[in-house]
Amino acid sequence: EAGVAQSPRYKIIEKRQSVAFWCNPISGHATLYWYQQILGQGPKLLIQFQNNGVVDDSQLPKDRFSAERLKGVDSTLKIQPAKLEDSAVYLCASSLDQTSGRVSSYNEQFFGPGTRLTVL
């Protein structure tokens, strides 16, 4: 079974430029997450999708970040314009169905390899 795919793996941009990341979740996974991880910290949830709907985007800086999952499968995360503090690893994860009431493997999240973003 293929895992979560992400691209690109690395990106270096100047501040005020724009950048986009792509994610393809594990086949059949309804829930998709974008996280930001800064060195030495746990992942910080930016946005959570259930199929093609947004479940939570409360920590997404909406003045510069946007994300979509139009067909309920793959997703893109965009930053425009980038700031120095956006330098981080951007992780995509998926789970079978995080909103299921079941306490089970449906809740398990699996991560892609991540994109390391450097803003100069």
Place this chain on the structure above:
Amino acid sequence: QKEVEQNSGPLSVPEGAIASLNCTYSDRVSQSFFWYRQYSGKSPELIMSIYSNGDKEDGRFTAQLNKASQYVSLLIRDSQPSDSATYLCAARDSNYQLIWGAGTKLIIKP
């Protein structure tokens, strides 16, 4: 504020010994707990999930959950140098989201 707390370490353990990693959580409603391993420069990898009080064993790994004390632990038996990594603890909250700890850095000394 929902929190998951872990000692940042580093925790240094001799090869072949038992490594014990601990985590506390603040949300009493949490029912699902997860341990992830993250090697330097890599993404988190799920190694254990636990949903019921008590112990859950998988190979050299044992997860322990005590909901009354709001405490989760991970034991690694016969520690190997390849176990050296940062271990992240996460708890699923009532909004179906994972609350993450900052991780404990584990070093296994040959």
